[in-house]
Amino acid sequence: MVTCINDALFPDTGRAVVTLLRRLGVEVDFPEAQTCCGQPMVNTGYLDEAVPPLRSFVKAFDGYDAIVTPSGSCAGSARHQHGIVAQRHFQRSGDPALVAAVERTAPRTYELSEFLVDVLEVTDVGAYFPHRVTYHPTCHSLRMLGVGDRPVRLLQAVRGLDLVELPRAEECCGFGGTFAVKNADTSVAMVSDKARHVRETGAEVLVAGDNSCLMNIGGALTRQRAGVRVMHLAEILASTEQRTAAS
């Protein structure tokens, strides 16, 4: 699952996942029926509107061994919210098909770092990234999925990478989907503090497992001309000495 945000705005992350997983010997497919996991609708309260994307989701992914996504938030949506949407649809329409499909797809959905560490059982993915990096653990990967230190272990194994600790790392960046718009002033106050903490580290690159959070923090950093760029974890893990030299 590339996710709708990555598909439309951050295709490099999707391509990095493909490169990385193939390098590790995984057969990768991108079922083109996929759209969005439905999280924006669910988290805004529009549960009925989440049914069409959920249908697309199960149509696209039912039958695969593993559904891997470079987003803690979308993985959380598939694992924890799809059941709620499907149950409600069943109660209202009497159609149990969606519930059954979700029971198959939800447990097979993995956030990228979970898939690498738990399923492929690898922490050194052969990456090379000679930069000073700080890591922001996104809320849903941290607290909804419980990925723990998996991303940090993956980063620590990257050759050349200097990982520095982010102050108050576990505090939300203020994105929160439609929260960033419905409560824009509060969201801005939160992301301003997050950007300040990132700058304090002296890192060149801020890395995270979710491009929506990075879009938020990165948007604040570029507005402040902070000189810190944001990168998805997948892009760092995909980069090797050959690929870095070529780019």
Place this chain on the structure above:
Amino acid sequence: MTATFVGMPRFPVAAKAALADTQLRRNLAHATATIRDKRARVVAEVDNWEELRLAGAAIKDAALFSLDTQLVLLEERLTAAGATVRWARDAAEACAIVAEVAQAHDIDEVVKVKSMVTLEIGLNEALEAEGIAAWETDLAELIVQLGDDLPSHILVPAIHRNRAEIREIFQRRMTGAEGITDEPAALAGAARTHLREKFLNARMAVSGANFAVAETGTLVVVESEGNGRMCLTLPEVLVSVVGIEKVVPTWEDLDVFLRLLPRSATGERMNPYTSTWTGVTPRDGPQEVVVVLLDNGRTRALADQVGRQALRCIRCSACLNSCPVYERVGGHAYGSVYPGPIGAILNPLLKGVGTDPQVDSLPYASSLCGACFEVCPVRIDIPSVLVDLRAQVVDAHRARRWGGIPSTQTVAMKGAAVTFGSGRRLGLAERFARLGTGVASRFGASGWTSARDLPRAPRESFRAWWRRTDGGRS
């Protein structure tokens, strides 16, 4: 207290004003960080904290599912111990009962133990209307009362005030406090002198209760300053207003909460004062004890399958102190005596959604980061309840076609549902409308771009790249 929360604006509007108050931001950031760190330290000392949390949640759930029998048992035991039990459906009934008891004894002045439920029902204002003065005796609650202010935190109602502001309030409102400094000891000393006279003169006290033990009919108040102990023991008459969700079946159950609460609330291993009383003790303490069991929306919350877990709440405030939204906007923006993450669910659950735009704005006052759930001692899954309440808000407006929700949002969501209904349609949307800018406009670019740049849309979507290159193979 003359201020009330009536007629407050929707959360985003109130938050905008609060965010501009730099003194408030500083006071809150300092205070919440201090309590947060203290809590984290003392919680880490307990090896079986997670088991305690599970036990706390299970005990409360069991009590709530047998509330009918637990409450009747509580009433029986209280009555047998010489207390009078009164039932109140709502705030007005509860306030009327308290006023009636005072008037029956010809009392025009009462002292109060810090109590959320009496703030919830607006008791001070109701008593004032009957010519009865109600004096808050908790230091922070006193600061709020003397400042004609509103509480902004469940446990530390004056958290938005620093000591310079408190000194100014005391100088203005307390006799003999003109020359005090802003040293905490001096401020506490002035309050002590001020309150001592109230304690000694008061013939009636009003309290809430942290817990009500059904098996013996015992009420429990947990506090730090000793003002509660004074109120609960000195006057002749004691009226306690108790939300019906406060019942715990046994003393063994109470044990779990007395371990969970202080560490979660003030970051202390144990609170300084725990008072328990069972009806009337002849010739010792209040000789008339009245207990008002209050519903005021609790049965409505209990009927909510997802939201009923909010009734487990023991009012520790750990969720407020850990919330990045609360830390920045403070408590007043929530428009209720219950602010923060718990307030964002409790208010809609107690009052119902779909009628008051202020209440309907509360479930959205969260980024769903989950920090509140992580620290909650009774494991209330606040993010899940928030999401469920958002659906209730949307459904209520769907049914009523009433304009509290911006129609642009509904249009955007319905449009997205169609677009996301098939991969082919999404691909078309990406190609023809450059979804990047489409997404941006749906997000409402002005709120976003006030302090953040938008990402530049790529030349090619992932989907288009996959097609063009045969999945990167060509």
